[in-house]
Amino acid sequence: MDMDYTATQSVSRQHPETRSTSMDGTDPSQLFDDTSVAPGGQPTGFQGQGVGTMGHPGRTLLSDPMSNLAMAYGSSLASQGKDLVDKNLDRFLPISKLKYYFAVDTVYVGKKLGLLVFPYMHQNWEVSYQQDTPVAPRFDINAPDLYIPAMGFITYILVAGLALGTQNRFTPEILGMQASSALVWLIMEVLVVLLSLYLVTVNTDLTTIDLVAFSGYKYVGMIVGVVAGLLFGRTGYYLTLLWCCISIFVFMIRTLRLKLLSEAAAQGVLVHGARNQLRMYLTMSIAAAQPIFMYWLTYHLVR
Amino acid sequence: MAFTLYSLIQAVILCVNAVAVLHEERFLSKIGWGVDQSIGGFGDEPGIKVQLMNLVRSVRTVMRGTTEKSIPFINIKHRSACI
Numbered sequence: 001m002d003m004d005y006t007a008t009q010s011v012s013r014q015h016p017e018t019r020s021t022s023m024d025g026t027d028p029s030q031l032f033d034d035t036s037v038a039p040g041g042q043p044t045g046f047q048g049q050g051v052g053t054m055g056h057p058g059r060t061l062l063s064d065p066m067s068n069l070a071m072a073y074g075s076s077l078a079s080q081g082k083d084l085v086d087k088n089l090d091r092f093l094p095i096s097k098l099k100y101y102f103a104v105d106t107v108y109v110g111k112k113l114g115l116l117v118f119p120y121m122h123q124n125w126e127v128s129y130q131q132d133t134p135v136a137p138r139f140d141i142n143a144p145d146l147y148i149p150a151m152g153f154i155t156y157i158l159v160a161g162l163a164l165g166t167q168n169r170f171t172p173e174i175l176g177m178q179a180s181s182a183l184v185w186l187i188m189e190v191l192v193v194l195l196s197l198y199l200v201t202v203n204t205d206l207t208t209i210d211l212v213a214f215s216g217y218k219y220v221g222m223i224v225g226v227v228a229g230l231l232f233g234r235t236g237y238y239l240t241l242l243w244c245c246i247s248i249f250v251f252m253i254r255t256l257r258l259k260l261l262s263e264a265a266a267q268g269v270l271v272h273g274a275r276n277q278l279r280m281y282l283t284m285s286i287a288a289a290q291p292i293f294m295y296w297l298t299y300h301l302v303r
Numbered sequence: 304m305a306f307t308l309y310s311l312i313q314a315v316i317l318c319v320n321a322v323a324v325l326h327e328e329r330f331l332s333k334i335g336w337g338v339d340q341s342i343g344g345f346g347d348e349p350g351i352k353v354q355l356m357n358l359v360r361s362v363r364t365v366m367r368g369t370t371e372k373s374i375p376f377i378n379i380k381h382r383s384a385c386i
Contacts (some may be wrong), residue, residue, distance in 0.1 A: 177307075184306035199354045278351075 011162045014274065061062045078225070101146035101209060103136040111141050112148060116220045117244065119251040125258055146209065149195050149216020156297075159226050163301040166230065182297060189215050189293065193286055198262075200278050214252065218290045221248050222298050229302035245291035252287035322359055323366035331359070 089095065115122055127142045128135050137145040160178045162169045190211050197204065221244030229237025260283050261276065331337045336356050 135380055181306045184311045186306060187311060196359070199351050201354060 102147050103138050105181050107163045117247055121261050125254050144210050144213035146213050149213055155223050159223050160301055163226055200282055202260055206259055217293050218248050225300050226301050236246030248290045249287050256283045328350045
């Protein structure tokens with residue numbers, strides 16, 4: 001029994017060194033496990049300050065082989081659980097693909113917001129690729145991202161609460177109702193666009209997340225409109241909303257034209273044929289739906 | 304108009320149910336939307352009608368596979384005072 005204890009003592013000599021450098025040297029005169037250690041002794045054991053008697057209870061707790069084993073087992077269980085959760089979550093939510101959409105920086109966000117409100121000067125709307133994969137939004141202003149739509153959605157809900165508060169119509173439940181309403185309209189819009197893309201058999205590389213991103217860009221215009229309505233009254237709201245509606249219409253047309261139409265039609269050449277006409281109508285209706293939603297979701301906020 | 308996610312799920316289920324209930328030979332063939340009338344066009348020109356017919360047929364197949372009849376009656380919430 002003595003041999004066992006000194007063996008574990010020498011083993012524990014290496015362990016405390018990896019954990020904390022200022023741990024006391026083991027006391028060879030202690031021949032028994034000091035189980036009178038208080039539960040608070042464990043943290044001090046980890047820190048291993050050489051404070052006289054406080055070092056000993058913590059040290060014995062760490063040097064206990066059972067607790068070492070338990071800690072190793074626990075950490076392996078935790079990492080196994082984490083792997084399992086990651087693998088299963090990746091099946092439903094493609095996390096790695098989502099990360100691409102959030103790879104933005106301040107310059108990109110600033111330029112993109114400016115582009116959403118004033119898209120008339122921008123010349124090159126092509127998304128640049130790098131060996132068949134799209135470049136991250138940080139490096140290409142034409143790439144869609146999910147940061148602006150997500151932040152825009154949350155800001156829209158807050159601004160809606162603010163607008164309702166100025167009219168004394170605010171209750172906390174209204175925030176939830178606004179959020180779920182806007183979310184439902186977004187989901188319905190994405191579903192309808194997906195259905196129409198399927199029916200028109202467009203060969204495009206637009207993913208569902210891209211469509212969510214494009215549908216979320218209208219929140220920026222809505223927020224600007226509602227804020228202008230709060231500051232300048234109804235005339236300000238209508239004027240700003242008109243401007244933002246036209247801007248988002250032009251933005252959507254110019255962005256979707258490159259993705260949905262065939263090569264020749266995207267250059268501006270008038271290509272005849274029922275199929276191209278159908279695609280053109282589809283692009284125009286997707287773009288025209290944005291101002292409609294923008295008005296629908298904000299007119300009740302500005303009275 | 305105040306929507307909740309629950310009403311969206313309700314609406315989607317009811318619409319899918321409506322598509323799945325369309326009977327093949329009593330109704331769809333009568334209006335020219337039967338499954339035997341869609342194998343016409345080859346080449347890259349399916350057209351909207353053919354796509355729609357394929358969609359209806361696949362919805363019916365999927366829903367039959369998952370025993371659509373067993374979707375219980377949806378407990379439509381009695382909306383009394385809330386929006």
